[in-house]
Amino acid sequence: MAAAQHIDDVDFISDFAVPGYPFVVPIAIVSNTPDTQGPYPVRVAVRDAASVWLLYQIDGGSVQHLQMQQQDSLFVSQIPGQHVGTRIAYQIEAHSANGKVSYFPHADAWLDFTVVELTGAPLAFTALRGDDAIGVVDTGTRRELARIPVGDEPIQMILAGDQLFVSNLSSNDLRIIDTATFQIQAHIETAVQPLDLALAPDGKTLYATNSGTNALTIVDVESGQAHTVEIADTSEGLYGIAATADKIFTTDIAGSQVLVLSPQGRVTGRIPVPPKPRSLALAPDGKTLYVTSMDTGRLTAIDADDATVVRTIDLDVSGTFAIAPSPDGRKLYLTAYSEGALLVVDVASGILRKRLAIGRNPRAIAFSPDGTQAYVTSSFSNEIHIVDAVRDSVVGHYATGQNPRGIALTQPIWPTIESQHPTHFALAPAFPNPFNGSTQITYTLAAESPVELRVYNALGQAVRTLLRQQREAGTHQIYWDGRDDQGRALASGTYLLIMRAGAVRQTTKMLLLR
Template sequence: MKTNLPLVALATLLSGSALAGQAPGPAASPDIPISARDRFYSSDQFSNTVSVVNPADNKLLGVIRLGDITPANLSPLYRGQLLVHGMGVSPDAKTLLAISIGSNSVSFIDTATNAVRQTTYVGRSPHEAFFTPDGREVWVSIRGEDYIAVLDAATGKETARITVPNGPGMTIFSPDGRYGYVCSSFSPETVVIDVKSRTIAGRVKQESPFCPDIAATPDGAQVWLTLKDVGRTMVFDAKPPFAVIKTIETGPLTNHVNFARTKSGQFAYVTIGGLNQVKVFRTDDFSPVATIPTGALPHGLWPSGDGSRIYVGLENADQAAVIDTASNTVIATIPIGQGPQGVVYVPNAVPDGDGMQNLQPLGAAGKSSTLTLSGADGKPVTQVTLFDQGVLQTLQAAVTGLPPKKPFVLALSTDPKGSGAIEPLAAFMTNPAGAAVVNAIGPIRQVTQGAPEAARRYLVIVEGKPGETGSPVQLQKAP
């Protein structure tokens, strides 16, 4: 008896999986096994690079250098990109997007040659950008303002603006291309945009104002968004009336969410920066499946083309962690650029050749060191990374374990117990989960590690504001 299978069904059978299609594509798409033609990319905020990894052997091939490290990027004549942060990829896998917050730019990069084809400058502090599923447009979330910039994908030119609530964090599209889902980083509201008419088709109340990431399930049924300030993840119906289905308490500094479809089902993977973990949930009943230790401050994550791996950028470790989705364990770590933020995995990014054109070695930006701050009970609660920028370091502290919504100061002290005079580095306010990401710049490694006793300084966190500080609450832990 002759059987006529649809092409999509035939491709699914040939892929060897009962479920197929990985984010951000539809579930009906065929799985694509991992090969040396694939690439994993990360946007590296402090080295201003894009790291390029071959997932067949999990090796860093090199970086696409979009800008310089500090202090070269502080010149008024500086022409490179600054704070390379967001990522996106075209449906045909031929074009990579890199978003630079500090220079307000979108870089269009050819995946086959690693060459920057076009740079488009947009509004204040763009955060993320993504292609519409038909590949014709790029929607850029202008987080420093209140709109989505619509770019022509062929020319990179801005053609329209869509007004949304203040501070749009990210736009992702339904797999069928009908809707664009836009969460906010400054307003407690996600909006759903009808892509054809560019009008708002629905609104979803966020449980906090700070959403850094949003993703749609490949089966087209759900949209998941993360709330970094309160440590929660929300799920709502991808179709009208876009009702909230579930809110999950995930943990401090909840960062990004993405999905993997395997023979066992469809799963959501969520990075929890304050716990250095990825948490895994089923999407049918939202039950927790696994908690995976990853390394320092996991941020962006993306599935391989067959859902067998999840690649995670470790922001404060300058590494990518590779998770096997069958066992939900980390099976490899890969050194990459400084402070990886957004990431994408691109199947068949390099159809021909070795894909090494225009790549450079990571160089000095591959160096970093870490410190730990402990609470009153002596247990480590805050991890600090010093990203080497030559004589200077960019400091980033993933602060946890403090009272919520209170002012504190990260400072240097001559006393390991934090008493006496201090030198403030950065003032900050904790979020509702008692956490914060704190940055500073200076020759911090030289005075906190290996300096003579007379010149030695210790990192501390003290209560209050600069000039009005109180008692120390966290102290640098002895190595």
């Protein structure tokens, strides 16, 4: 599959198909979520089925049956939003034309998830490489709220607004997670072994190194479209990465050099550095680039404007892995993986100020949203250490899943709770979204009213009128196939749907992917 191809979030589960019976493959398992608004989308791929049903139970109550609708190659349905503390169990039932029935996961087994409560403290998302999942911890209680199944060997992550991008080393892809709902939004194929991630300063472009090949994956954040650029004359796959407005920096770990690239991926310079350069980080002002060395204790500082080495600091350790400047830029935090230590360096003097003992094989570092704490993953001892970033002291730790690697912290986003009763005019989010075939639009009218549903492009031009007629009170559905009023397929991008019902005007965004 081409690196630029953007496909649905498929988690294949190995099983044997029984001849004559439908065969069901889940598309993204619904995870625990703080979202009380819903709906909770369920998508499956099914072979040899005449009809497919979603069965669900709320807190062990009666079983509800919803017939799933076919959209392109998938069957989709959705479970309505529920209150905090609710446990939802669900199962897929597929019927063949000759009356044979298959279940997923099994006839006597159900999948389940819970609507969880948040304390309001920051959420820590951690890549659990050994569990093929992202763990979500409420730092207010240090309790794990959810395990989000992703691809094989999730390794690094980066926040882009309320989206979390995760690189999966062995399944050669990126997953996008909605941090407000804990659900996977999209899946992007990459070149071999995507590893470190960096955002352009304007947040519009994501860069991913590919450690299994000499390539860089470049992703348009808004559309999710990706392409791969081959990097010539490198000794091994690319590892660390950082980006300024006019440059991309990446480490050639076997070549003991930092490559300087244009935003389009063309090599414009090469900077010799100490052996095995691993990770890169820019100072908050973007003027200085820092480089770690896995084979030495030397930290390299590079002027990001003219791409020249300005300072090398000997840290008296066997090697360092990750590096993170403090939000104010006055200190640098580095993981010394062999020594099981977190190093704290004063930027102005270059002096090592603290050496804090933490877990075994420490890897990634992330700061709390207010910058007062640093969280450090330790991949061999399966724990997260919490460091007071003001006093530079360890103030706690908690156990996590297997082989924690990348970590990111964000303030929780509280979903807007809307009435479940038809007493208000409401336009629900399109489902699925993003989509590449058709998407379902649900709207609710509190009273009979003239209704207009129109789709606009990013330039504000009306491209499709879906509905313009009198409709009765209640909940209604309509589909959009990604075409304009003349039946022409529209290009990938963000589209705005506007509902006008009497004096009411409501909008929602839709992301079309081709």
